[in-house]
Amino acid sequence: MGGKDTDYSRLFVSVFLTFYLLSFQICSALYNITRSQALSHGQTLLSPGRIFELGFFTPNNSQNQYVGIWYSQISPRMVVWVANRENPITITDSLARLMISDDGNLKLVDGNQNSVWSTNVQVPSNSSAVVLLDGGNLVLKDGKSGVNLWQSFDHLGDTLLPGALVGFNVKTGEKEFLSSWKSESNPSPGNFTTELSQQRPPQIFVLFNGSSPIWRSGPWNRLRFTGMPRMGLSYRTVFDLVEDVEKGTTFLSLKNYNSSILSKMFVSSEGVMRLMSKEGQKDWYSICDSPSDQCEVYGACGPFGVCKISESDPICNCVKGFAPKSVEEWSKGNWTGGCVRETELLCEKSAISIASHKGNEDGFFKIEDIKLPDFYRYVEEYKDVYSCQKLCLNNCSCVAYAFVNGIGCLVWSESLIDIQVFSYGGEAIFVRLAHEDLVGRHASKKIIIAVSTVSSVATLSLVFFIGLYRWRTSQKRKAKSMKDFDFICSRSHHSGSSDQFSEQHDSSELPTFALNNILAATDYFNKTNKLGQGGFGPVFKGRLKDGTEIAVKRLSSSSGQGIQEFKNEVTLISKLQHRNLVRLIGCCVEKGEKILIYEFMPNKSLDYFLFDPRGRAQLDWATRFNIIHGVARGLVYLHRDSCLRVIHRDLKVSNILLDEKMNPKISDFGLARIFQGTLDLVNTHKIAGTLGYMSPEYAIGGIFSEKSDVFSFGVLILEIISGSKNTNFAQDDEHLSLIAYAWHLWSESKGLLDLVDKALGDSYSSAEVIRCVHVGLLCVQDHAVDRPTMPEVVLMLSNEAELPHPKQPPFTFQSLFGSESQLPSASKVSMNEATTSETEGQ
Template sequence: MGGELRDCSLLLVPFFLLLCLFSSHHCFAIYNITQSQALSEGKTLISPARIFELGFFSPNTSENNRYVGIWYIGISPKTLVWVANRENPLRSTKFPASLKISNNGNLELEDGNNSSVWSTNVHVPSHSSIVVLSDDGNLILKDGISGENLWQSFDHPCDTFLPGMILGFNAKTGQSSVLTSWKSDTDPSLGNFTVGISSKSRPVQVFLWSGSTPRCRTGPWNRLKFNGVPEMNVSYRSPMTVVEDASQKVSYISFNSYTSSFLSRAFISSEGVFKFMISVKGDGKWYTKWQSTDNPCNRYGVCGPNGICKASQYPICRCLKGFVPRAYQEWSKGNWTQGCARKTKLFCEKNTSTPPSRGGKRDGFQKFGSMKLPDFYEYLFLATSSDICRTKCVDNCSCIAYAYVNDIGCLVWSKDLVDDQEFSSGGEDFFLRLPHAELVGGHKTKKIIISLATLLSIVTFGAILILLIVLHRWRTNQTIRDSSRSTLKYSDQTDASEFPLFDFNSILVATDNFNIENKLGEGGFGSVYKGILQDGTEIAVKRLSSNSGQGMEEFKNEILLISKLQHRNLVRLIGCCIEKEEKLLIYEFMPNKSLDQFVFDGRRKAQLDWPTRFNIISGVARGLVYLHHDSRLRVIHRDLKVSNILLDAEMNPKISDFGLARIFHGTKDLANTRRIVGTLGYMSPEYALRGIFCERSDVFSFGVLILEIVCGRKNTSFNFDDQHQSLIAYAWNLWSEGRELEMMDTALEESYSSSEAMRCIHVGLLCVQDHAVDRPTMPDVVFMLSKETDLLQPKQPLFTFQGSFLCELQEQNHSKCSANEATTSIVEGR
């Protein structure tokens, strides 16, 4: 009997070895480091829930330099969050290195020659130390007897900021905790960029430095968000925690994950870009939520002292009111680093013996709204109200500006104003001290005197003639611009001066007179051209044709909406131009054009692998959540389709074309229209038949969009099948028979994730249900796409946009039957 057991055990050896080959973590992973168990090359230390892993790695193909670091499990490529010996790499030797508990109880890295390369180097009360890796990525040296934490990697960050970690400083001890970039993508040694809290600012703000020079800053913290990061939405619980203890002179910042379903991290790249990223657990891919280079005005002091930056205007820099460029020639070339200087000296500076509050033409304060507050502020803790704050500044001539911010208090400035920025929305009110003549209405008398002097100096007919010509040209240009502003006047609540206007001649230069070689595409609205502005910015110019279905109302509507909305999955409007019959919209340039040029192109669709397609679906969903729920305007797009999804350089989607969009106010959920506009095939039943639209009308369009992306075919391509079957009916038939994967685009060659693909098809069918009440909301859609959860069963679609129905509908409205997706179909309600 014993011999038989031995024979059986011998037979199990090959299976055990095979199991080790296919599951190396079970065979070569450990869960702690002790005196008796070291971590040698080839082994890894893993966290209890298998989220993080510590081991030996080489950052490039060369094995000459080896390091010990922590990375995420299940995310490719390998994402490092911490490196122990970043300044002292292991060199190749005949013998392997090891990470172990030394004789004095410290964690120590030894090379193959038993020489110490790195150590925790702390006092250890006993020699029974133990090392564990927690599920938040923290490597901890514990006392084996008391359980006290003796040392942790979170106190020694590298380039990555993880939930639970802190960045800050202790003014008493001089100690600080900052992030430091890698020297390069393949060299983890200390780079040139650091991220941390400035010890000179209260309230605190986070800085990104290049060496000792500021490169970017967040603005002051107001207990909810950083003033200079308007993307932080205060309607949700902020994940950030900022602690300022004035008595202990300690300040630090930390953050927590939004939910256990996501991984999140912030890091500084070797190129000096600070990013905040998230990953859905199990997805294996990172998504950038915010990065410091998203906005050109984020660059510290880009407009120089007393200059103000606004990303939505061209050029982005201008001088603050009452200031002029210090170097006109350099300023006109786009070199704004020298900034601006005052035109007129302050009254209180010229009359130091007279208090500024008594007599004379006193200085006043000009209000600037939606501002990122300048750097170098001083906090006045005794000024407990806006009125006291203003009084403190008025009575002190060295105070050149002030701001009173809720949850912060009174901030004042006495130096040049550096790193000013104006936002389209958000920000704070900021008050700048100006001479009386520079305030609104303060310079009328000065203008009259100058005008009289100019008239008296005209003594010859030639001079008069030249002046008249100049005045005529100026009035003509001004009339055009005033007419444009008047045309853009959308409602009593809309200030047309907010819209950045471009001169038509500058657009002609940028597009080389709308050269056919710069043409990006064409639709029913007109044509789109690529252009390059004088500062090198690439733009896309949408030139509406005179017979466009998108008229002046749609033109104004698109400007109003897209200039007020800001989201990474919405296209950004740079400006517009109206001159005579010309109506132009200027957008950020999307190098990969629109989604339809990939997904429906037999040669290019292979470039859209499954992760890219799933990212596009998820990105469009997030953009719609913003439009429907998260933006300050509640917007229904009404024309969501594949050709209106643009792709940036990294194939990230951006929703475009808001000409047909509508704003919902208050608690209103439904609207009715007699003018049904949009693209047939994407319209929901309630909208196509009765003119009723709501948020879930967009959900229907999104469902069609999902099915098109998955199968790689246009919804209209099914109109010509023998059975006149629609895309929706085709998808339903396959899904109900359990054959849904048969509709997958053949270009994917089964390289897709079956579970994700089936989930997308399932969600798509839920979105295109006949009755709006049966469809999910967009937040529900995002949740269903991001989590493995049981989904409701969709109802069989009875109403489908088949070819015969479309023609009947259009014939009843004396319209020609067309399936051209590039145009806008208009159906007058019955």
């Protein structure tokens, strides 16, 4: 019995101590500070959710104490704000208190009742109180009205928390910025600040002593800072920037997507801006440290120097057409002096000298994937890359220009400073160079000699060859077509069995099928196997000897347009492999026949379901959403991830094929074009595409780019959601386009879900539909610069981050061509009864 009594006694003591310590902890924690309740040593002010707490603390190796805010229940302590950072209290003063003074302000007094720090604002009454919010904001409230009188978020230290703002007001001169601690043991303001520049668009700077740049982020493009490509790995950028032109304010904040994730940005006492995050019980980790290497240090390579981290070569090189200002310093690794221009620009020469160099005008050299240099100027009125280029070309003081998605036209008239090359995600700039530096000095002289010689020979030979040329033109064209096909297609004939074909085959040697095998597979092109008819020619279903089903695309002998399309498809799609692109199995060039063999899509094309009253019922929302995602991924591959940069130019519902699991595959590359080198836009006099899907700049001026496909994809999204064609749409007896109706619902804040296909009933996600419509409207913006890129579209569709607001898109095709009667006639060109229109541009 004695043993049991001892056990009960120990249990009683244990429970008593537990309750005693718990009650002591509760008594030492406050949830507000009032006139009757001050904060003393050993006490902390807790936020309602116990996320943050405020109290007295002493930094490591310090003889001073401060009042600060830190994360509750996280070790080691991480202080995010300090009240008396410039006026510490001695470590021996245990009688200091944080209290509400007689005038209603929050005041810190030492043991002698001397005021050390105060909120120092006008308080209507002395019934004020102080609370600490779960966001880490310390707030002084009026006890009667509940109005916030003062908050710590308006008096930043070295840390920015979600909800606080860094920025400026140009009208009042107000500026909010972060200032580092002097050292880890001294929270008084140090040597480094982090602030938002007053440029347009703004960028983040880390400054030394408030004036000397240490690092900068590059300009804001409405989604992220362009000089921080790591922030572009997810569409959920950690930043949000809001500009109010009328008020003159621009403020930057941190986003907080999940309450279980803590995040903060601070500037260290060594001058490093650090973005950090913590999820659940995991440790803090750094999202981004800036600067993190030598190339991120501001101006590391000086004017017109380009910095790129390399394992072997020097990190600094001069821009093409420039040479080190001091070869001696450059060889020593001192690159800050930068580079100087090698050849004087033509526009800087005298009038006589310009006349002697006629034809050798200045040009532009493109540098890709960089952090855009500092000292840019935004020119709002220039809305496309051509007008931006013309502006720079016509102004000799303009040394470079860039046309940036989400920003527009930027120009530089000073030395290009702080250029850094990224491995991915950077922007492109066009630097003004003399003609000699663009083509090469020796090449320039050789060209002059060669041109003179060739001109003389050509003049003597022209009369003889012109007649011969006319006679042989048609023969050569036919022979060249066959030769091109033979070169692309492997000459080892295919047996007619799919087992011999591998997806990993050499794309330059596309397997050739024997014509006899194609005839056998299609039952000699029997009409019962015909899948469709287009300008290219008929398409047939076939079956190889091993049972593999194929789609056979046969070039019509009477189709002049089809020959070029055939060459285009063989050249392009044989080199492209992606799960959302239709796979080209082989080709056949024999006895005058030109045939393409594709994998067979058992569910035909999307329009077979989408625009059929009975077929659309088979497309539930999950299937439609999957199709939208699949097509988007396919376009990302074409635009960015493939070995070629391909613009499809004819993206539409009928060119989206569906496999047995209803997965989408982009088809019909007859009108596709490869972007060569560094080109971003191309102008063509032959406008080929489908009305209703063509972007305005392409339909009117023949200018096409990646953004042309983005426009078509936007139309595609709206058609998939609504089950209606863009060009054959009527609502409430108003003959509007589908785009116009979607914009009407959006701009009038009406029921956006009215756009949804009635065949879906209620079996869809409202949030996903609204987001898709939003993305679709962003894709069909009038100006190409306002449209997102396809990688951005994929991220927009995959995340729940806030999207930019769309502008009013172009509505009707009457506005492009005058009237419906003037529209070019359409002709069928694909296996899925797709339509292609051609218009001769001016």
